[in-house]
Amino acid sequence: MASAILRNTVRAASRATRSFRPAPIAFNNTRMFASVAPFVKGEPEAPSIKTSEIPGPVAVEKIKALDEIFDTRALNMLCDYEKSLGNYLTDADGNSYLDVYAQIASIPVGYNNPHLLEAVQSKQCLNYLINRPALGNFPPIDWESILRTSVLSVAPPGLNQVFTALAGSDANETAYKAAFMYRRRIERGEGAEFTEAEMQSSMLNEAPGCPQMSIMSFKKAFHGRLFGSLSTTRSKPIHKLDIPAFDWPHASFPNLKYPLSEHEAENRAEEDRCLQETEHLIKTFHNPVAALVVEPVQSEGGDNHATPYFFQGLRDITARNNVLFIVDEVQTGVGATGKFWAHEHWNLSSPPDMVTFSKKAQSAGYYYTNPLLRPNKPYRQFNTWMGDPSRVLLFKAIIEEIKSKNLVENTRQTGDYLFNGLRELAKKYPEQVKNLRGEGQGTFIAWDTVNRDSFLKEMKYAGVNIGGSGETAVRLRPMLIFQQKHADILLNALESTWKKRS
Structure with a gap:
């Protein structure tokens, strides 16, 4: 099996570019590769490809050995993280790539960032790595201070509380649970106790203790791979096959035409269609909708965008139908869209009810404000760790780096x-x-391209690690320290590769 995996990995359509040397491209009349100081001192000036094939001989042998004990079929690159720096990712053979994929959008301020290295070596962080607290039962004495100076210091406007979690899927999963508990709390009436029938039937996975409610999502959405989050994921069959799923609704997400400025009327009609479908499903679906969850950009499903008008419409629809509005900012959050939170682009009539986060935050959870979203009894929203204070301290250092630079x-x-x-x-x-x-x-x-998968491999030989999404999309997910000089390197690599394809 390993040999077949390696054959598929190493073959690329292009073999011409062995060592990438940037050259000015004709369309750009501005200064190329300006001598702007990088945000991370000492990072490479440009990519460097040393091997005639990718992966090179060292990686090939290491992948063979790894495949004996670990599934390598999704392997993109075997990485040397000690040698990676700033915007550049180094592989096992010493090839250095401009990384515009950034560990699936999760590296915020560069590889081996000095400020982050200093933060994780602090006595406080090491203490929580060694003595990892079970936060629900045994939080550290400075947990309030840690939260206020990190996660809550960048809370989305209008949201002032947080539930910490372990990963993006977990953040969404716990947000869904909060929505269901809120819905039943409202239906019972504040202060009402659980009935004996509810408690007994819940042990049998039956109503009324386990009521038939739902979370609404959208076609081509991706919200995670746990059972609840996977039931709201609609991006690719491979994620869902063989896994039992909840009976939950999904509406159409707008399929916009580009350029946006040339298709305003058609795109408005498309977004109106999707909004009407959404409200109809909320009103008629047989399992009552407790919450609607949406990504600002459908990242795994093909990098599908919508305009602020669409999201404003969702906020208004959820508000008038007593449905909670959850914005999944796992991939879009922490600055990637030019605002700290992508939904800040929308100018909503009122804040989302919950905003989930992870990836670039290097921690996870969801923000909220409504006190009724905190369950009425302890242990209802709970697990052993409920997040990780060392990771929250890392997020604090990330925030400091983002603000200072x-x-x-x-x-x-x-x-x-x-x-x-x-x-x-x-x-x-x-x-x-x-x-x-x-x-x-x-x-x-993002953009769509022909023969997308072979293009991603060709770009490796041009010294760029780049990712795809959906069936045909190429998505850019560089770090926040990505500068104009890095953009020039990327643009030259793209043109070099496309010239060979022409």
Whole structure:
């Protein structure tokens, strides 16, 4: 099996580019590779590919050995994290790549960031790594201070409490549980106790203790791989096959036409159609809808965008139908769209009821304000660890780094620059860049391309680690320290690769 895996991994459509040497591209009239100091001192000036094949000989042998004891079929790259720095990821053979995938959008401020290294070596962090608290029962004496100076210091506007969790799937899963408990609390009446019938039937997985309620999501959504979060995931069959699922509804997510400025009427009609379908399902679905969950950008499902108008409509629909509005910011949160939280682009009539987070936060959980979203009794929203204080301390260091270097604004400006460069390339290579999207969304940019999977492999030979989503989309997920000079390297690598394809 390992040999077949390796054959599939190492074959790429292009073998011409063995060592990437950036050169100016014709469309760009601004200064190329300006001598701007990197945010992480000492990072490479450019990618460097040393081996004639990727993976190289060292990685091939290590992957063979690993495959004997660990499933490597999804392996993208065997990485040397000690040698990786800033925006650059190094593999087992010493090849250095400009990384615009960033561990599936989860590295915020660069590999081996000095401030983060200092933070995790603090006595406080080491203490919680060694003596990991069971936070629900035995929180540390400084837990309140840790939360206020980290997670809550960047809480979305209008939200002032947090439930910490272990990962993105867990964050969504616990948010769903909060929504169900809230719904039944309202239906029973405040202060009402559980009935004997409810308690006994819950042990049998039957109503009334386990009522038939639902969480509503959207076609092509991705919210995680646990049972509840997986039931709201609709991106690819491979995620869901053979797994029992809850009987929950999903509505259409807008399928917009690009460029947006040329299709305003059609896109408004499409978003209205999806909004009408959403409200109809809420009103008619046989299992009452307790909450609606939506991603600001459907990241795993193909990087599908919608306009603020659509999300404003969702907020209004949920409000008038007494349905909680959950925004899944696991992938979009922590600055990637040019605002700290992507939903800040929407100008909502009222804040979301809950906002889930993970990935770039290096911790996880959900924000909320309504005190009734805190369960009426202890142990209802609970597990042993309920998150990890060492990871929350890491998030605090990430926040400090973001603020001290103004990285959200950097991402906004770099994203505008990069999008303009991609728009020019799209004119030259229209078959390679279709449906370019993400304008005004920082570096959260994507497009559709032909032979997408082979393109991702070809880009490795151009010195770029880049990712896909859905069936045909290429998605950019660089770190917040990604600058215009890195954008120039990426644009040159793209053009070099597309020239070979033409």
